[in-house]
Amino acid sequence: MKIKKRAFILGFYFFIMLLPIYWMLNMSLRTNADILNSFALYPHNPTLSNYIKIFTDSSWYSGYLNSILYVSINTLISLITALPAAYAFSRYRFLGDKQVFFWLLTNRMAPAAVFLLPFFQLYSTFGLIDTHIAVAFAHCLFNVPLAVWILEGFMSGVPIEIDETAFIDGYGFSRFFMTIFIPLIRAGVGVTAFFCFMFSWVELLLARTLTTTNAKPIAATMTRTVSATGLDWGLLAAAGILTIIPGALVIWFVRNHMAKGFAMGRV
Amino acid sequence: MEKWQDNRAWFLVLPVFVIVAFSAIIPLLTVINYSVQDIFGPGQRVFVGAEWFKEVLGDKRLHAALWRQFLFSGLVLLIEIPLGIIIALTMPKKGWGASASLVTLALPLLIPWNVIGTIWIIFTRPDIGLFGATINKLGMSFDHTASSLDAWVTLMLMEVWHWTPLVALLAYAGLRAIPEAYYQAAKVDGASSWSVFRHIQLPKMRGVLTIAVLLRFMDSFLIYAEPFVLTGGGPGNSTTFLSIYLVKIAVGQFDLGPAAAFSLIYFLIILLFSWLFYQALQNAGKGEG
Numbered sequence: 001m002k003i004k005k006r007a008f009i010l011g012f013y014f015f016i017m018l019l020p021i022y023w024m025l026n027m028s029l030r031t032n033a034d035i036l037n038s039f040a041l042y043p044h045n046p047t048l049s050n051y052i053k054i055f056t057d058s059s060w061y062s063g064y065l066n067s068i069l070y071v072s073i074n075t076l077i078s079l080i081t082a083l084p085a086a087y088a089f090s091r092y093r094f095l096g097d098k099q100v101f102f103w104l105l106t107n108r109m110a111p112a113a114v115f116l117l118p119f120f121q122l123y124s125t126f127g128l129i130d131t132h133i134a135v136a137f138a139h140c141l142f143n144v145p146l147a148v149w150i151l152e153g154f155m156s157g158v159p160i161e162i163d164e165t166a167f168i169d170g171y172g173f174s175r176f177f178m179t180i181f182i183p184l185i186r187a188g189v190g191v192t193a194f195f196c197f198m199f200s201w202v203e204l205l206l207a208r209t210l211t212t213t214n215a216k217p218i219a220a221t222m223t224r225t226v227s228a229t230g231l232d233w234g235l236l237a238a239a240g241i242l243t244i245i246p247g248a249l250v251i252w253f254v255r256n257h258m259a260k261g262f263a264m265g266r267v
Numbered sequence: 268m269e270k271w272q273d274n275r276a277w278f279l280v281l282p283v284f285v286i287v288a289f290s291a292i293i294p295l296l297t298v299i300n301y302s303v304q305d306i307f308g309p310g311q312r313v314f315v316g317a318e319w320f321k322e323v324l325g326d327k328r329l330h331a332a333l334w335r336q337f338l339f340s341g342l343v344l345l346i347e348i349p350l351g352i353i354i355a356l357t358m359p360k361k362g363w364g365a366s367a368s369l370v371t372l373a374l375p376l377l378i379p380w381n382v383i384g385t386i387w388i389i390f391t392r393p394d395i396g397l398f399g400a401t402i403n404k405l406g407m408s409f410d411h412t413a414s415s416l417d418a419w420v421t422l423m424l425m426e427v428w429h430w431t432p433l434v435a436l437l438a439y440a441g442l443r444a445i446p447e448a449y450y451q452a453a454k455v456d457g458a459s460s461w462s463v464f465r466h467i468q469l470p471k472m473r474g475v476l477t478i479a480v481l482l483r484f485m486d487s488f489l490i491y492a493e494p495f496v497l498t499g500g501g502p503g504n505s506t507t508f509l510s511i512y513l514v515k516i517a518v519g520q521f522d523l524g525p526a527a528a529f530s531l532i533y534f535l536i537i538l539l540f541s542w543l544f545y546q547a548l549q550n551a552g553k554g555e556g
Contacts, residue, residue, distance in 0.1 A: 247377035
């Protein structure tokens with residue numbers, strides 16, 4: 001009985017939550033003229049023309065490839081740098097630890113508009129404008145602190161005695177870290193990877209400012225659908241549906257790590 | 268469980284420190300520089316001291332935007348945090364149901380922010396949108412471009428729809444990190460599901476909930492793209508939040524000095540409240556672990 005009530009609440013929430021996405025899917029399968037002419041609960045004459053346009057026009061599909069590339073670089077950098085730092089914050093006391101920990105997060109607290117001009121000048125100086133690496137680095141500003149914070153939370157959930165026992169057993173730091181510790185917090189690693197991917201994927205302002213053509217993100221390409229004749233809703237909806245897919249794949253791959261979580265006594 | 272005292276831990280933090288400081292310091296200096304000068308053109312600038320700060324602090328429209336922003340972020344936290352926890356608690360623990368729930372939950376988070384606004388324009392349009400058309404069929408007039416209340420309702424719906432999954436995902440991961448032994452002990456004691464929640468699950472979720480509260484506070488306080496696309500700050504100024512007003516000053520009027528002073532004050536407000544939330548949540552867990 002109790003299980004049923006839970007499933008009902010969850011099902012109801014998902015039903016409401018998926019409505020706007022269903023509406024976007026509905027729009028993406030209709031032509032723009034059809035969308036504007038009539039209200040329809042489902043596409044009466046479904047067409048893939050919007051999707052075909054995206055997959056055949058290089059200015060569209062290259063946007064996806066660019067976004068996937070810089071987002072992946074960013075996620076990797078964030079995880080690799082944040083793992084040891086989060087370990088330090090969760091295990092050690094050192095000079096300025098609390099201050100630095102909180103300072104990291106303050107980098108998420110300024111309006112993005114503040115960073116546009118200085119970042120543009122900075123990356124111009126290094127000749128990095130319109131490269132994937134520039135966007136990947138710029139997004140580190142908000143993703144690295146987030147990664148440290150999330151990972152630190154998960155690491156603090158692991159009793160410090162596990163580390164001590166392993167060191168007594170003769171494990172070196174790097175072997176302990178890679179073979180015992182990371183598997184213990186893989187739920188956290190999975191969540192962190194997903195969050196870094198997600199925040200970098202949806203960010204538009206910085207990504208658009210630092211790129212012109214070669215590394216232009218998909219979200220920027222989508223603003224182009226505003227033309228003299230108004231919005232092409234169908235094309236925009238199809239592009240929107242396609243922006244969900246890469247991230248959905250990421251969470252599909254990390255889902256088991258999130259669901260299994262932390263099990264004591266596996267060491 | 269005592270932390271080890273060792274300053275060499277700095278070596279582990281160093282890569283993060285360098286990469287973040289590299290990105291953070293130059294913009295900060297630029298903004299401080301602009302906030303105390305009046306810039307007429309290249310090479311023509313005058314030091315004006317606290318002039319811009321006085322101007323910004325006395326700006327009536329900014330005060331209105333600030334209260335609007337507090338109302339918005341307050342509502343966001345009050346709705347999204349409890350709702351996210353409830354969703355996380357109802358989600359299956361394992362099996363295909365867990366996988367399906369996780370993927371479904373993540374969908375709204377993966378849509379670029381400018382597109383979020385566009386989706387909700389389509390969704391709420393009275394002629395071609397499912398939501399707008401349904402509400403109108405029920406005999407209520409609904410138009411977020413004309414009524415401030417409707418604009419707020421639409422924005423809140425959009426915001427809750429968009430970001431509650433983030434809270435739920437964090438809470439869910441936190442719940443999964445609780446060892447099964449805790450539940451078994453509670454079962455032996457015959458604890459009710461409420462006391463399991465209150466004394467086991469909630470304290471154990473403190474870490475992830477701290478992140479959830481801080482993230483939702485900061486990001487809702489900085490919200491820009493979604494209301495900009497959906498309402499453009501209107502009708503009137505009813506949904507002009509701080510960042511929309513900031514961009515109006517900086518880009519619309521090209522007043523870089525006041526905009527920079529505004530940014531610094533904006534940043535300090537977020538810093539202050541994040542710190543308060545952080546301290547409150549840290550202390551809330553003391554003695555419960």
